[in-house]
Amino acid sequence: MIELMNQLNFAFPYIIRAMALLSVVALGALFSERSGVVNIALEGIMIMGAFAGAWTMIIVMNNFAIPRQWNAFIGLSVGAVTGLIFSLFHAFAAIHMKSNQIISATALNFFAPAFAIFTARAVTGDRALNVRLDYSIRNIPILSDIPILGPWFFTNAYLSTFIAVFIFIVAYIVLYKTPFGLRLRSCGENPHAADSLGVNIYKIRYAGVMISGALAGLGGVMFVLSFSTRFDGAVAGFGFLSLAVLISGQWKPIRLILIAFLFALFRVVSEIPDELIGIRNLNLPQEIWRMLPFIATLVILAITSKGSAAPRAVGEPFDAGKR
Amino acid sequence: MKKVLFFSMLFLSLFIVAACGGRTYELAMVTDVGDIDDESFNQGTWEGIVEYAEANNISHRYYQPQGESKEDYLDAIDLAVTRGAKVVVTPGFMFEEAIYEAQSRYPDVKFILLDGAPHAGDWVPSIASNTASIFYAEHESGFLAGYAAVMEGMTSLGFFGGVPVPPVVRFGVGFIAGAYYAANELGVELDFGPGNYEYRYSFAPDDTHRVRAAAWYARGVEVIFSAAGGVGSNVMAAAQAADAWMIGVDVDQGGLNDHVLTSAMKALGTSVQQVLDQYYAGNFPGGVSQTLTAAEDGVALPMESSRFTNFTQADYDAIHGLLADKTINVPAGYDDLVAFFTEHGLGDLPFEATDVLPAD
Numbered sequence: 001m002i003e004l005m006n007q008l009n010f011a012f013p014y015i016i017r018a019m020a021l022l023s024v025v026a027l028g029a030l031f032s033e034r035s036g037v038v039n040i041a042l043e044g045i046m047i048m049g050a051f052a053g054a055w056t057m058i059i060v061m062n063n064f065a066i067p068r069q070w071n072a073f074i075g076l077s078v079g080a081v082t083g084l085i086f087s088l089f090h091a092f093a094a095i096h097m098k099s100n101q102i103i104s105a106t107a108l109n110f111f112a113p114a115f116a117i118f119t120a121r122a123v124t125g126d127r128a129l130n131v132r133l134d135y136s137i138r139n140i141p142i143l144s145d146i147p148i149l150g151p152w153f154f155t156n157a158y159l160s161t162f163i164a165v166f167i168f169i170v171a172y173i174v175l176y177k178t179p180f181g182l183r184l185r186s187c188g189e190n191p192h193a194a195d196s197l198g199v200n201i202y203k204i205r206y207a208g209v210m211i212s213g214a215l216a217g218l219g220g221v222m223f224v225l226s227f228s229t230r231f232d233g234a235v236a237g238f239g240f241l242s243l244a245v246l247i248s249g250q251w252k253p254i255r256l257i258l259i260a261f262l263f264a265l266f267r268v269v270s271e272i273p274d275e276l277i278g279i280r281n282l283n284l285p286q287e288i289w290r291m292l293p294f295i296a297t298l299v300i301l302a303i304t305s306k307g308s309a310a311p312r313a314v315g316e317p318f319d320a321g322k323r
Numbered sequence: 324m325k326k327v328l329f330f331s332m333l334f335l336s337l338f339i340v341a342a343c344g345g346r347t348y349e350l351a352m353v354t355d356v357g358d359i360d361d362e363s364f365n366q367g368t369w370e371g372i373v374e375y376a377e378a379n380n381i382s383h384r385y386y387q388p389q390g391e392s393k394e395d396y397l398d399a400i401d402l403a404v405t406r407g408a409k410v411v412v413t414p415g416f417m418f419e420e421a422i423y424e425a426q427s428r429y430p431d432v433k434f435i436l437l438d439g440a441p442h443a444g445d446w447v448p449s450i451a452s453n454t455a456s457i458f459y460a461e462h463e464s465g466f467l468a469g470y471a472a473v474m475e476g477m478t479s480l481g482f483f484g485g486v487p488v489p490p491v492v493r494f495g496v497g498f499i500a501g502a503y504y505a506a507n508e509l510g511v512e513l514d515f516g517p518g519n520y521e522y523r524y525s526f527a528p529d530d531t532h533r534v535r536a537a538a539w540y541a542r543g544v545e546v547i548f549s550a551a552g553g554v555g556s557n558v559m560a561a562a563q564a565a566d567a568w569m570i571g572v573d574v575d576q577g578g579l580n581d582h583v584l585t586s587a588m589k590a591l592g593t594s595v596q597q598v599l600d601q602y603y604a605g606n607f608p609g610g611v612s613q614t615l616t617a618a619e620d621g622v623a624l625p626m627e628s629s630r631f632t633n634f635t636q637a638d639y640d641a642i643h644g645l646l647a648d649k650t651i652n653v654p655a656g657y658d659d660l661v662a663f664f665t666e667h668g669l670g671d672l673p674f675e676a677t678d679v680l681p682a683d
């Protein structure tokens with residue numbers, strides 16, 4: 001029993017970390033897709049955010065003596081702003097120019113790693129940006145001492161995880177309890193009806209894409225902070241994984257969180273099956289464990305897709321003359 | 324307006340094509356998987372070339388293949404030769420078959436193949452007189468790392484390999500031999516068995532590597548030797564969070580993180596420079612394959628940047644000397660490892676053949 005507790009205490013922070021990252025990025029994509037714009041550029045936007053955030057943190061670290069968590073906060077903010085700006089390219093092409101949304105997003109995905117590596121190399125002579133410092137919060141007074149929850153959520157935690165929780169609450173309220181949220185959702189379902197009621201489709205869709213850009217950029221910095229402590233021109237496919245989370249989560253925030261948890265759980269468990277009590281006696285090959293998140297996705301999708309809830313107008317450029 | 328845009332794009336692309344035709348580059352390197360600043364294999368080679376070329380004022384350039392197939396490599400080599408390359412350096416055994424074709428296609432161009440020997444896909448080396456094939460004694464490098472870690476006082480060790488290609492396997496075998504050799508010398512018990520020895524089947528960073536490394540550190544592993552390229556950065560992050568140690572690979576990685584104990588180095592840069600020296604002196608070592616060992620300073624630990632407290636320079640010189648004069652013959656494969664354990668009375672080898680060299 002004690003052993004099991006120790007294992008859970010070990011595994012849980014990692015699950016939470018991956019879950020926070022996946023759900024923040026997927027939540028951003030949710031805003032974009034519910035407003036009617038497909039955003040598969042998440043991976044590229046994350047890379048740009050990670051690049052800008054990591055670079056900023058290195059500059060700040062080298063020049064100013066400020067506490068680590070403040071630096072992390074600055075890095076996260078810069079990443080979010082960068083992601084927001086970068087996503088404007090996609091927004092402009094997809095909304096204003098009515099281009100194919102898959103193509104303009106793919107362009108961003110190709111552009112981002114090349115640009116980031118090129119710039120990093122031009123500036124520092126090295127493609128990788130080493131953040132070096134460990135930004136985890138080892139212990140939080142009082143909170144870390146709470147039984148069970150303390151070690152799970154408040155030991156070796158990252159600032160970004162708490163930001164993710166905050167973002168989730170705000171996003172949920174915005175989406176379901178404000179006029180803006182209602183308009184956003186209506187733009188993704190029936191933009192012409194919304195247009196006839198005086199909603200500015202362009203504005204709403206721009207807002208949707210920009211929110212997704214900001215959250216993806218934030219996610220990119222979260223990746224650097226909590227997984228690699230360095231930027232190396234990639235975010236290990238988390239952008240695409242978030243897209244899978246969004247779709248498996250049926251474009252709904254609560255379901256999305258559950259799916260993100262499932263993905264994160266399998267991602268962590270599949271790495272440490274031989275360390276976990278109970279599971280290690282099964283003697284399954286590691287390959288089986290690595291397949292699990294994807295098999296689980298297929299099964300979940302098969303079960304839930306009956307009531308598939310993709311926004312009806314997602315991917316369609318808005319044309320006021322076409323009713 | 325659209326026409327203007329179209330024609331300006333056309334001119335721009337013509338200009339780019341034309342601009343490519345101009346200069347020639349005498350020294351060329353074609354990169355393996357990864358880039359010239361992978362902080363590992365490619366970078367070590369490239370830095371050696373740059374240093375040599377700048378000291379001697381020779382034009383140099385690197386080429387990145389479009390993919391990882393033989394055709395992609397050959398395309399890159401073709402391009403390098405078209406652009407005037409007299410010497411083409413290719414790091415990595417992945418180039419073996421590509422060089423086999425290239426060496427007959429371009430008899431006037433010299434090829435330096437690191438970590439491999441050209442063959443036609445049948446693993447029978449066929450080295451033409453315009454190709455120099457260089458191997459490194461990775462097992463000796465791994466041996467030094469394992470020996471140093473245990474002499475430093477660590478008893479719980481781990482090994483992360485990338486894809487189990489021959490150089491990576493040699494690193495691992497040498498690491499086992501070095502660790503147990505030192506343990507025997509000190510009379511300590513090691514916690515280092517198949518459960519702490521694993522191939523990640525990847526050379527790229529990913530969060531899953533970090534989780535795996537963290538799990539090992541959490542159950543008491545003190546140091547992980549990561550012979551897996553970019554995976555090393557995840558191991559460093561895990562070591563940092565757990566306040567434990569890791570050992571880098573190929574080049575001196577001590578500057579990347581404060582938790583890098585030492586690095587199992589291969590002298591990529593210097594060996595390329597030696598061959599280039601021989602080429603410009605008129606005696607290119609073509610047609611043969613040579614293995615650079617501790618005796619030729621082909622492998623080493625970077626003692627200046629290592630973070631040892633107990634393992635001294637004198638200790639290092641002593642063990643390095645034993646390797647260099649072949650008093651200790653470090654095993655490179657599993658059978659040799661078994662023989663090594665018997666020869667030195669190291670007890671039972673805790674590893675099965677399939678642990679060290681997994682069947683595919």
